[in-house]
Amino acid sequence: MRTLLLTGMLAVVLPIGCAPFPDGPAEDESGPTNVNTRLIIESVQVVGRGSSKLSEPLRSELGDVAGKNFDQTLLDRLADRVKQELHAPDLRMHVVKGDMPDHVIVNFEIGAQHEKRFDLDLSRFLYHSKQGWSGQGHATVNIHENAFSFGMVSDGDQLSERYAGIQAAFERKNVGTDRLQLRFDFSSYHEQWNQATLMDAAPGEIYRTRTQFAPTATVVILEPLVFSFGVDFARYRLTLPVANTESSNAVVSTLRYHQRWGSAGGAPQGNDQGEHDIQASYSVRAGTHFLESDPVFARHETEARYRFRRGHQDLRVGFLAGKISGLAPLFERFIVGNAETLRGWNKFDLDPLGASHVVHGSIDYVYRGFLGFYDTGAVWDRPEQREQKQSLGLGCRKSGFQLAVAFPIRSGIVSPVFYAGMNF
Amino acid sequence: MMRLRTIKPWWVIAAFLSGMAFAMWAEELVLSTQESRLEFAAPRIHFLVGKPLERLRNASEVPFAFKITLWSGNRSHILREVPARFVVSYDLWEEKFSVTKLVTPRRTARHLSENAAEAWCLQEMSQDVTGISPTEPLWARLEIRAEDGKESGLPFGRGNITDSGISLTSLIEIFSHPAATTQPHWSVETGPVTLDELRRGRRRG
Numbered sequence: 001m002r003t004l005l006l007t008g009m010l011a012v013v014l015p016i017g018c019a020p021f022p023d024g025p026a027e028d029e030s031g032p033t034n035v036n037t038r039l040i041i042e043s044v045q046v047v048g049r050g051s052s053k054l055s056e057p058l059r060s061e062l063g064d065v066a067g068k069n070f071d072q073t074l075l076d077r078l079a080d081r082v083k084q085e086l087h088a089p090d091l092r093m094h095v096v097k098g099d100m101p102d103h104v105i106v107n108f109e110i111g112a113q114h115e116k117r118f119d120l121d122l123s124r125f126l127y128h129s130k131q132g133w134s135g136q137g138h139a140t141v142n143i144h145e146n147a148f149s150f151g152m153v154s155d156g157d158q159l160s161e162r163y164a165g166i167q168a169a170f171e172r173k174n175v176g177t178d179r180l181q182l183r184f185d186f187s188s189y190h191e192q193w194n195q196a197t198l199m200d201a202a203p204g205e206i207y208r209t210r211t212q213f214a215p216t217a218t219v220v221i222l223e224p225l226v227f228s229f230g231v232d233f234a235r236y237r238l239t240l241p242v243a244n245t246e247s248s249n250a251v252v253s254t255l256r257y258h259q260r261w262g263s264a265g266g267a268p269q270g271n272d273q274g275e276h277d278i279q280a281s282y283s284v285r286a287g288t289h290f291l292e293s294d295p296v297f298a299r300h301e302t303e304a305r306y307r308f309r310r311g312h313q314d315l316r317v318g319f320l321a322g323k324i325s326g327l328a329p330l331f332e333r334f335i336v337g338n339a340e341t342l343r344g345w346n347k348f349d350l351d352p353l354g355a356s357h358v359v360h361g362s363i364d365y366v367y368r369g370f371l372g373f374y375d376t377g378a379v380w381d382r383p384e385q386r387e388q389k390q391s392l393g394l395g396c397r398k399s400g401f402q403l404a405v406a407f408p409i410r411s412g413i414v415s416p417v418f419y420a421g422m423n424f
Numbered sequence: 425m426m427r428l429r430t431i432k433p434w435w436v437i438a439a440f441l442s443g444m445a446f447a448m449w450a451e452e453l454v455l456s457t458q459e460s461r462l463e464f465a466a467p468r469i470h471f472l473v474g475k476p477l478e479r480l481r482n483a484s485e486v487p488f489a490f491k492i493t494l495w496s497g498n499r500s501h502i503l504r505e506v507p508a509r510f511v512v513s514y515d516l517w518e519e520k521f522s523v524t525k526l527v528t529p530r531r532t533a534r535h536l537s538e539n540a541a542e543a544w545c546l547q548e549m550s551q552d553v554t555g556i557s558p559t560e561p562l563w564a565r566l567e568i569r570a571e572d573g574k575e576s577g578l579p580f581g582r583g584n585i586t587d588s589g590i591s592l593t594s595l596i597e598i599f600s601h602p603a604a605t606t607q608p609h610w611s612v613e614t615g616p617v618t619l620d621e622l623r624r625g626r627r628r629g
Contacts, residue, residue, distance in 0.1 A: 033511040034485040035522035035534065072484060095483035095516065102517055104483065 039070045042098035048110030050086045055260045126421030128339050130346045131156040147171040157338045160197050160354045165189035179220040187212045196352035207236035229253040248329045249291035254283035274310030297326030314366040324356040334358035339419050342375045344391030344406030355379035371397040452612035453566050457622045463550045469610050472538050476570040480514040487511050487571040492549050495563040510545050563615030570608040
């Protein structure tokens, strides 16, 4: 990084004269060049909107800096981590005199423009050798406490159908208190179906278009525990000879838990004990006649993820289980055999319509960007259909990017699945 | 006649002093000689201002790149180009500046006022002019650049990729930064002037 920085500086300076300015600072042989390194840090504070969402490990690292000598490099590194964790585009460090002589207070201030920023996100991008391209992008405008987003998606990976269309959302991040948020999601899709799905589906199951509107509220019960509730109104036009539109209106609620502890790679040397991250959620979606839903069903899903990072090592363990009772539309059913579950298997070979039951587990291990993983799981509608499948894969994963080849573990001809992309 | 004789020297001195003062004010790069060294002063240039000063008062150190260029003849021949780097910091409690010249061995001046810190940097840029003809016309240019101590962003550097995806706005911001114009910089010139003229006490702009 330092070499790149110096190269960049020289590229700017060279055209001014024939001779370049001198190279970067020499090795520090005679003490620090910043006179403030003699000062002691009294405290480090993070202020501004969203500062309460700072993780406990990072908060603890910031606390550990107190009592140490002023170190610009260390503080810059911590500022980067705060920015990254809070997704704050503007973070300013202010250093002021402390209460005691020769002590300073360091304040990280999250800029006000955080809420006014226009942003474009490519939140998902994937090539899967069996399912083709998938992509999702959004443009977001933050005005005060309100976020307006508009996006486009084409996804052939997550459901048994390929859905392509638009997504729009409005989010109010603070409704009187930081603990209550409101969100309205709208989406409109056109569907494409695989031949295997069309062969297996009943005439009234396949739809051409789907429109969804989902208002939800989120309550922060106790900092790591968050509860969301709302409704999801879906209308889909069936591909019957006489076009017919059905509604699937469901009450949705989700309980989420997210906790982190320990310290990861950003910690000072010798203090890297590893960072643990646990996420767990339980969600239920109930389509009911009370909301004038055509299908009546109850969909339960529980998911848990554990991640441990230390130095160049990154271990992830995931678990998913779900059950649907009643008759749910195809977009509610469980799929495995994509870029996230039973990688290496083709979802259309396992269950082209999706299933009403799922159990899945996976272990990913990354060392210096090299990835190895193992998946196992099963999907079924009836108990006698339950059959455990397994897969193995190798690849590389770095900064959200992933490229891998996965193999199903089975007898007979094994055709590997290749996939590459970001954030899936 | 008597009256004229008494007034004339006063007028000469006053004219000389006011001319000197005007010249000092008007010139941006002032040359002088001290034995065999050519010294530089830039009374109208203040580089401890604006963003660099803001960073300094926030306890950061700010590196400055200096370059002196000397031409001779018909300004066609570059006689000498001398680059140097200084790191300036500001003691929050003493409210004084500290400047380190990054040479081997390092030279540091501490407990300086704002003006003294600027002057010290220029003083450190003085040049040995032994061997240069006293009648050779010389031109000089001083360039100063404040450098950004932070790491520049890379297209896929830290902070651009988050759990929620890659932020295209961050990438656009990185590529849209004008590299040179955002960097505080100063440049002043003087000449032609000979060493003889400087030794006689004349300064020219």
